[in-house]
Amino acid sequence: MTTLTQTPRAHQHNAVTERARGVLGSVDWILLAAVAALSALSLYTIDVATASDFGGSGFYVNRQAVFLVVGVVVLVAAAVFDTERAQGMPWVLLGSLLGALAVVYAIGSTVNGSRRWIDLGPFSMQPSEMGKVLMIVILAGLALERVGEMEPGRLTLFLGGITVVPAIVVFLQPDLGTALVYFAVYIGVLVMILTPWQHFAVMGAGLVAVVLVVMVVLPAVGLPVLKEYQQGRLTSFIDPTADPDGTGYQINQAKIAIGSGGAAGKGREGATQATNEFLPEHQTDFIFAVVGEVFGFVGTAGVVALFGIIIWRALRITARAATQFEQVVAGGLATLFIFQAFVNIGMNIGIMPVTGIPLPFMSYGGSHTLTNMGAIGILLAINRRRVGI
Amino acid sequence: MTLRRHRPGGRGPLTPATAVRIAALGTAALVLMGVLMARLWFLQIIGGQAYAQRAEANRIRTVDLPAQRGTITDRNGKVLARVREGWNIVARPLELPNPKRQLVVRRLAEMLGTPPRPMLKALAQGQQNSPYEAVVLEDDVPLDIRTAFVERQRDFPGVAVERSYVRTYPDGELAAHVLGTVGPIYREHVTSYRDQGYLGNETVGHTGIEAQYESYLRGTRGELRVEVNVAGQPVGRGILSSRSPTPGNTLVLSLDAKLQAALQAQLYQRVEGSAATGAAGVAMNPQTGEVLAMASYPTFNPEDYARSRVKRLTAYQNSKRQPLTNRADEGLYPPASTMKIVTLASALQTGIVKPGAVLLSDSSVELWGRNWINFGKEYQGYLSLPQALEQSSDTIFYGFGDKFFRRYRSNGVELQQRWAHDFGLGQKTGIDLPDEADGRIPDKQWKRTYPFPDGYQRQWLPGDNINMAVGQGDVLVTPLQMAVAYSVIANGGHRVVPTLGKRIETPAGSLVRQLSGTKASTPVTLSPSTLSIIREGLRGVTSGPGGTATGVFGPVPLKGGFAGKTGTGENYGREDHSWFVGYAPADNPKIVVAIVVANGGTGASAAAPAVCATMGEYLGYDPGLCGVAPPKKTN
Structure with missing residues (x-):
């Protein structure tokens, strides 16, 4: 069902050309434009933030550029691959994820006291990052095999059990942020498979109870679950003075950076919070604060708006997905972006705890760049399948 | 499998129920983004000024330049206390980066006739501590070296001669008690000095004239504003502004x-x-x-205080001679x-x-039942x-004391005391x-309230007046x-x-x-x-x-x-x-x-x-x- 006007030369077009034309026509250019804009801003901001770091900004900017190039390859590969083919292999994927995490345990390298990476020469890979997208695919596949057959309550518990296994492994690395992301996409999948609303209410109440038990009751009776620094990180956003040298310091400096940017920002030369090293992790977890300092409210509102566009396009693709599996995956990916963007920006502006979740397309880092690019690729693939190409 | 399968041209799996779910996700995203935007507005538009100030406070460090303490002279302009105007050869590590540093320091060492290594070491140490503050390469250089240095200044970029300020007393112990002492602010007084605009590490007058006229002598310190990074090291733009210190005023004393x-x-x-x-x-x-x-x-040597010679100061403190x-x-x-x-x-x-009046100065006189003896029992x-x-x-003055007591007993007026105070x-x-003593002219009020041992006669007696008349008893001046x-x-x-x-x-x-x-x-x-x-x-x-x-x-x-x-x-x-x-x-x-x-x-x-x-x-x-x-x- 082609709407193209046929010219005499068009008759000679072979099937490959026809298909390429269709693929390009199915691409969500608005989504890609938002991702490209964030990626470009990311390179500039990393350059500003790391200009006075040891070795200069070249190191980080060049590496991030390489990550973006590889990311584009991953994006194209994911866009070309038919997502639906992954539906039948949830157990294989779960096994692979757990296997990769086990490899990290065995031979992983430790950075800042956390063992998350597999060393690959000049680069290193963080399997738990890939797990963010894999978990969506795994949970969607397992859910749709059982939806309608398994009683909804049991299904929710079953999927929760599946999520808990890799989440605990990642939590023990320790990487609290990524573990939380796994639960976020679990919620996203539950929403998409029409889990009754009451389940979410129960989970909300349960979450409050767990927080109270873990943060208040158990430490009070002498059985702390979280390490002291973890607890400090989680609570210092409410009261930065509780941990003034650790995360309280980070939050304070991030707020000073963002606040001092004012309406229009202080520009590259004036961004002293970032360039004079007052702001820690300025190219990774706190890169949003650098945007706030350099570009002011104009910049931060722009970044929030770009994420708004990405989420809008993701939900639009969700609504138009060809199969239920693809629909659940797309919804899960939308949830992934909502959660990561909100938690990271919220952490930068002092309304969310410091959990070490990078800002998609903005933070320096290979694994999460590749993961998020892959997620965009999957969205494009689902959009492509909609038109039957 | 209850899965609906899309075919090209057909409808997708979107049902009203899933549409509600997608709408719910969209609503959640909008609400969360609204929260972020509200918070960003609060931080950047409303709080922007305050946070900008905090960012400035982060990046700007003030280096204080001490002021030269004022000179104290006698009435003829003879200097009693001044700051030692020694010439130090100094360099600020910040202004003497390394390839240049090696060359300049070697050249300087040659001129001074000293080995270059200690100077390089001092510079390296200064670089770590506070790179914008002067490091003394050679202190108290003689005049000929200073002149030679100034003539060849071009050979020594980044190196300067600077005065060093130490209180010194050309005549040692001359007028030591009047001049008093200077020294670092005592720890327990730091807060009150800070309230008066001092820094905790300044030198102040502690006793004597140095303390009395502190506000005139101290001068106004200058400052250097430097942009620093989180480690306190200067960055790119370096010195932002500077203000020279103003030396303290000269105090001319009436002393000869x-x-x-x-x-x-x-x-x-x-x-x-x-x-x-x-x-x-x-x-x-x-x-x-x-x-x-x-x-x-x-007496004591005030220079011991200016130089903080702790052993000497302890000896002064503990001496029974109370120097x-x-x-x-x-x-x-x-x-x-x-x-x-x-x-x-x-x-x-x-x-x-x-x-x-012509009065008898007998060898002794009997008053109020007691025999009062003239000095040396002399009959004059x-x-x-x-x-x-x-x-x-003495005996004639004992008589005056006796009469003062009788006046006091008749009308209660303490005439003798009133006149002593008039003088x-x-x-x-x-x-x-700052530390002048009161002394004492005894009176009935004092006698009533002074902490005598128990059983002491607290009543004002004739003997009190008689003793006072010859400057004895409880009179202290x-x-x-x-x-x-x-x-x-x-x-x-x-x-x-x-x-x-x-x-x-x-x-x-x-x-x-x-x-x-x-x-x-x-x-x-x-x-x-x-x-x-x-x-x-x-x-x-x-x-x-x-x-x-x-x-x-x-x-x-x-x-x-x-x-x-x-x-x-x-x-x-x-x-x-x-x-x-x-x-x-x-x-x-x-x-x-x-x-x-x-x-x-x-x-x-x-x-x-x-x-x-x-x-x-x-x-x-x-x-x-x-x-x-x-x-x-x-x-």
Whole structure:
């Protein structure tokens, strides 16, 4: 069902050309434009933030550029691959994820006291990052095999059990942020498979109870679950003075950076919070604060708006997905972006705890760049399948 | 599998139920983004200014440049205390980066004739600590090196000669007690100094004039504003602004350095090699109250404080000789017979005795059931009032004390005390020194409240008045107070406020503030006959046939003569305190001198020769002319 006007030369077009034309026509250019804009801003901001770091900004900017190039390859590969083919292999994927995490345990390298990476020469890979997208695919596949057959309550518990296994492994690395992301996409999948609303209410109440038990009751009776620094990180956003040298310091400096940017920002030369090293992790977890300092409210509102566009396009693709599996995956990916963007920006502006979740397309880092690019690729693939190409 | 399968051109799996779910996700996203936008608005638009200030506070570090403390001179401009103007060769690591540093330091070492390594080490250390502050490469360089350096300045980019400021005293212990001490702020006072705009590590005046005129002497420190990173290291733009320090003002004292030296030499001579435990003296202009010399012995070297020589300071603190006490305005002694001018003036002014009275100075007198003995149990016969002063009769003055007690008993008025206060005794004189003592003129209120041992007789008794009349009992005064009291006689009835500060000048020499002559004196009502009787008596002391100090002052041919009074303070079992207070020339007084030698014996034997010799320096006669005390014990 082609709407193209046929010219005499068009008759000679072979099937490959026809298909390429269709693929390009199915691409969500608005989504890609938002991702490209964030990626470009990311390179500039990393350059500003790391200009006075040891070795200069070249190191980080060049590496991030390489990550973006590889990311584009991953994006194209994911866009070309038919997502639906992954539906039948949830157990294989779960096994692979757990296997990769086990490899990290065995031979992983430790950075800042956390063992998350597999060393690959000049680069290193963080399997738990890939797990963010894999978990969506795994949970969607397992859910749709059982939806309608398994009683909804049991299904929710079953999927929760599946999520808990890799989440605990990642939590023990320790990487609290990524573990939380796994639960976020679990919620996203539950929403998409029409889990009754009451389940979410129960989970909300349960979450409050767990927080109270873990943060208040158990430490009070002498059985702390979280390490002291973890607890400090989680609570210092409410009261930065509780941990003034650790995360309280980070939050304070991030707020000073963002606040001092004012309406229009202080520009590259004036961004002293970032360039004079007052702001820690300025190219990774706190890169949003650098945007706030350099570009002011104009910049931060722009970044929030770009994420708004990405989420809008993701939900639009969700609504138009060809199969239920693809629909659940797309919804899960939308949830992934909502959660990561909100938690990271919220952490930068002092309304969310410091959990070490990078800002998609903005933070320096290979694994999460590749993961998020892959997620965009999957969205494009689902959009492509909609038109039957 | 209940999965709906899309076919090209067909409808997707979107059902109303899933549409609601997608809408829910969209709504959640919108709400969360709204939260972020609201918070960003609050931080950047509303709170922007405040956060901008905090960012500035983060990045800007202020380096303080100390001010040069003001100079203190005597009345003739002779420097008593200044800052040492040593020349240091310095470099700021920030301004001397490394490839250049090696070359310049090697060249400099060659010129100075020293090895380069210590300098490079000092620079490397400075770089780590505070790279924008000067590192001293060579301190106290001689003038020829400095000149050579300045001529070749171009060869040494980034290196400079700078002054270093250390308080120094060209004449060591000269006027040490007057000048006082400087040093770092004591830890317990840091907060209150900070409130006055000081930094915790500044040098301040602790005692004496240095403390009294701190606000004029301190100057205004300068500062350097530098942009730094989180480690405190300067970055890119480096120095943002700078303000030079303003040196402190010059303080001109009314002291006369030569007279001061003469007084100190006399005190030293009276104490060392004798049983005396200490001595103090004041020389003052009796007309204006300007203090010409003020000294106390044992003394200390203020340089020990400026250089923080801890061992010496501890030794001063612990010494039983109390070298840190300025006995001239903090030391309390019974005035003994020097008090008699006050007793006589008040007796004449209140009608207790008539000017022409001739009274018996018996060897003793019985009053209120007690036998009061004349000094040395001497019978002096009938004496006029000037003669009673000249020969320092005690029995005649006991009689005055007795009459003061009777007046007090009849009308309750403490006349004797009132007159003592009018002459400035038993109260602060108001001199510009921070730690002046009050002294004591006893009265019934004091007797009632003083913490005597239990069972002590607290009632005011006749003996209290009688003792006070001869400056004994519970009367305590400072040498400075006695100088003020004798000035009243010398200047004809004015209680002056003694002053040490003469004026404040800028370092360039223009007047900032006049200090001396600004405090009004208080009139003391004395009739001409009272004045002439006392003046005649005081001249007799130094020149009369029965004068207690004629042997000391008699040989000195001074035009106008001397006037003064000896005093021998009883000291309950220990050697007496030796006093002399006098002025000269007697007919036109230019100087009043009060000296006490603690445990120094009689007034004529120790204090009077010291006063005579000291005055010689000021009045221009040979101090060697002053005689020695007569062998006869007199008070």
